[in-house]
Amino acid sequence: MNFESFSDFLAMGGHGLYVWLSYGVAALIFVANIVLPMKKKKEIVKKHVQRLKREKVA
């Protein structure tokens, strides 16, 4: 461990804002990269199912 205490860890020797801002934005980008295609898949499947139902009725 490179830090004395947890508040030391958060402060990052005065660079806390920069370090945590970078890691925070990076985390958001990672999450978005996973969530967006998964949501898209749900939409695609839903659309397919509806179309197949329509075709059966017709």
Added chain:
Amino acid sequence: MWTFFHKLGSPKWFYDISGKWLPWFAVVSALLLVLGSIWALAFAPADYQQGNSFRIIYIHVPSAILAQSCFMMMAIAGAIGLIWKMKLADMFVKAAAPVGASFTFMALLTGAVWGKPTWGTWWVWDARLTSMLILLFLYFGIMALQSAIEDAATAAKASAVLALVGMVNIPIIKYSVEWWNTLHQPATFTLTEKPAMPAEMWVPLLVMVIGFYCFFTTVILLRTRNEILERERRTNWVKKLVTKGVAL
């Protein structure tokens, strides 16, 4: 080798096999990224000049490497798509563009945030930063072509050409720190020389780089599989899959 190449032309084969790969890449990338981040934030030693702001390197460098190699992969896939009309290559280009853009943005943003305490400014119009910004616009250009052109084959052709032309920018990014005077420091790592930093610093960086690549693979598989479902919706195997109810 050639049978593998032919199989790659079959969307159904790729959909099946990528479904098996996907969970492994997802788990490995999650493990590496979590481990790498904890290592980078809490255990790696602080830089003697830059202090703790140096820890930004562990996301800045991997995202910048990935942003550039993603573009190279797109250009290669674009060429394959143009020459052999391989649908999967076209789908890769479409899937990779937004992901590459997001990592280029990550590299630019973490660079700016790192630049503030280190150089005293968020942004300078120097060669490295400007050429990375151009890379971001190239990604946006490919995404715009994909959404503007309705016909998939035409969109793929246009994107492939832009990816190939955009390749000019890649060596410019790489050598920008050597050709021009810049605030940006030269490459931290080269393939031919021993790293200039101690192992406690570069091992977590290596973990992060591998984690970024595994994550990239995971997202590309997710997006390519979506693209296959969309384009092959008229085929029987997709209809069967949809009615059975598909998992991830």
